[in-house]
Amino acid sequence: MNDTFSSKTSLLNDLGIQIPSWYMTLPLPLQIVIGLFGSLTAIIGSNVLRQVALPQNKNLPPVVFHYIPWFGSAAYYGEDPYKFFFECRDKYGDVFTFILMGRRITVALGPKGNNLSLGGKTSQVRAEDAYTHLTTPVFGKGVVYDCPNEMLMQQKKFIKSGLTTEALQSYPPLIDDECEEFFDHELGLSKTKKSTVKVDLLKSMSELIILTASRTLQGKEVRAGINGKFAQYYEDLDGGFTPLNFMFPNLPLPSYRRRDKAQKAMSDFYMKIIEDRKKGETDHEHDMISSLQGSVYKDGVPLTDRDISHIMIALLMAGQHTSSATSSWTLLHLADRPDIQEQLYQEQINYFKKSDGTLGPMTYESIKELPLMDSIIRETLRMHAPIHSIYRKVISDIPVPPSLASPSEQQSYIIPKGHFILAAPGVSQMDPRIWSNSTTWTPERWLEEKGVGQTAVETYTKSEQVDYGFGSVSKGTESPYQPFGAGRHRCVGEQFAYTQLSTIIAYIVRHYTLKLEVPTFPETNYRTMIVLPKNPQVSFTLRKQEV
Template identity: 80%
Template sequence: MSEILTQLDLLQQQIPVPQWYSVLPAPIRVVLWVIGLPTLIIGLNVFRQVALPRNKNLPPVVFHYIPWFGSAAYYGEDPYKFFFECREKYGDLFTFILMGRRVTVALGPKGNNLSLGGKTSQVSAEDAYTHLTTPVFGKGVVYDCPNEMLMQQKKFIKSGLTTEALQSYPPLIRDECQEYFANTLGINPSRPSSKKVDLLHAMAELIILTASRTLQGKEVRESLNGSFAKLFEDLDGGFTPLNFMFPNLPLPSYKRRDVAQKAMSDFYMKIIENRRKGETDHEHDMIASLQGCKYRNGVPLTDRDISHIMIALLMAGQHTSSATSSWALLHLADSPELYESLYQEQRTKFGNPDGTFRDLTYEDIKECKLLDATIRETLRMHAPIHSIYRKVMSDIPVPPSLSAPSEQASYVIPKGHYIMAAPGVSQMDPLIWQDSKVFTPTRWLDEAGVAAAAVEQYSKSEQVDYGFGAVSKGTESPYQPFGAGRHRCVGEQFAYTQLSTIITYIVRNYTMKLEVPEFPKTNYRTMIVQPMNPLVSFTLRKQEV
């Protein structure tokens, strides 16, 4: 107590206080400071927002009580509720305070285009994300290199995802599904034929198994039951909102992340070394495709670069695909009629006279219209990433269409701000989509509907080559399931192949039932939007494939 009073006396010498304060008992003086100082700070912050004139060239700032902390709690608990409520008050463009950062949100297709379609001289994904991704992926790749190099790295990856490679994946994915359900989950004729499962946990395991068997290579797949699994778990622990906001905390999880990153990188290096020596038999996987790749200036990818790219592929695809497959299966478990329709689609197209099915091929996937619609509707309602950040590198003049109509001057987003896109808002906007909160896959089967027009705008809009081959820019589409612009995901076709094959295997072989009283709510406290308490039961169908 004496030390506290000494500090308060020093502060009192700098801030004049009433005479009566000095005669108060010491405990009361401490309480007054503890309560009074924060109250004063909050009061001044409120006064500044409501009483002082604001710069009308800047977007309006979301009202908040606590400086620095800002709207962190409001935004973090339910980002979409925050976005839609702020849109009602401020329009499609507004700024909020997030742990000392000034984040300007640009909503709607025009807002998405402002951020995701911005020039590299104005917006930077590298400066927004490198502090999160570099400790996990490793140095020299993705956001730890100039954008021009990243675009070339995406081209290297895209060159490994050939049609021939994609055609080889469905049988491998099916085999992994069969092994996982029969042995890991234990749902087969010789064991209990029904089991309650945490769907998110199961899909996380199945996604990494199928990705390792296809993209990652035989050596990675064979190591998933050993030390590699623990390394992945520790590395995954460094991919959280806490790491994004505070990248350098002295926490044990950060230490485990760093140790795991080095060990996993060395693991891939060893695979490459053994292959170069001819000491291992392998298929033409992504590692083989990356070996020998060179940048335009003639500099080859190093073994360490390849290792880090492989880690990035593993981590980036793992979270998004496990979340999306979980959401899709939850909706199917909650919609028995839709589930039966998917089964009948498989029976009609691929059923054999004896009641079995023929194996699904890459070409077959494109014929499954209802399956495709189910995946699209899942991605519409459950965008894996609710917020996409860019660092503002130079002032961004805002088009009049995004400025408030009552303002005489157009807005400018200043250098040093962050600009945020939220494609999920457009995908759930009731002004665009009829019954936007209702899971309705059939909307994607209407060739004259909003959904078809959105796909057309996403897939067949202006073609741009950012350095990894011509792609549809797609930044003004209200539907952007795999991002848009220069950072559009190059693994889109692989993701569809993986998700389609897994869902098809489950539909053919099992029935599902939701094992919770209501449809699972959304957990927004993770980097990827995930379901909470996603319990379902799988029951083996009478006819086994």
């Protein structure tokens, strides 16, 4: 024992490290614990000292104070991003940097901050460099962020070409049929079965969104293929679309292996549909698959069948997440506000009631003529932006003008190459400096002539028109309201989403009343890639006077 003690002490002394004799007499496990604690304390202390005592580079955005290096503000940001953003804005201004698992994330808030990121040039910022490690294993190779931006813009043009007015006009009757089938057979809610049923709203809406999207955008072969095996593939693939996958894309975990297996299976599923169509073995409609077939890039290279399969997966996955969240939040608010629920029902009667007392069908054209329906969807998207953080990789230094960086001191910043820049449109949409009663769900605000809502929509839809490669679109990057993104990555499925959501909500309010089955309005779960409600329990009850 003495020899061991002496040898250890001698070695440490040679290294210039003085260790108390009492420490060396402790049991080894306890020595390890104390050593680790001491090392961690030293690391944290050094990190704190560096932040508070050493001079900071005035040309760079201020860095959010954090105790643990590398880990940084991950816990603070991950638990409630909006609380984090607003509190940091109060302390550091609209532009600041925080550390997230070794990444340096520079946040630019407000309409001008959104424009800096979402309106940035491709020579300065790239979405593909920020997202490809997350999306490529799920969507597949060669599409979305696994290709140059110019190719993605052309892919968006191919998709947009399939969303014709004629196609959109055909969707409401199909969505209605799916709703009737779902509520009758899946939930057992009808005059001959149950008059009231309690559901997990998010689970139910997720299923209904997949069913309606597959029957419309995807085609009847895809809808017919949604059985137990397909549902399992989807669930496994969806398991690869999480914050863990975003931060650590290549972990040797079972969920990652299931994701990869499911991606291939779903890709092959679509390939089989395309092959059967080429052989003339199926009777199909003019859906998105048929629209994509024959598409050719500007350089003459055709879109391959595998590319089409991967685009179809991307359409299914991306649309399902955002629409499931938005429909769930909308119905939760209606369940919480029976007065608005009744007004929405009366709007259906006033607009669609026929001479025999029944209600006429929802149509694509009528959706644009329902002001309250439009208002509740807009207000839900304002309060519950499906994505709280939009990332871009900075590939060349970005100058931040004094008006955004530090208006009081007229000082500009540089966001250096290698940082990530983060836009948070939800901050602008919930900013009390812009919106009155910003945390209260108030659909009426969108009906106010020349109100903030109308002005925001004007800025979003009628600002500078730009063609990024998929047709002319309003840039919209400086609007305080950006429900479908802005700039070159603005969602091309905006009109489809409104059609799908409006038709589903109209069907529900025509046939059922909704009631919250939880004591308080559900809180928000920010630990998922999409902003979702926690414990969204709602009951559906058949209307007494169903029309």
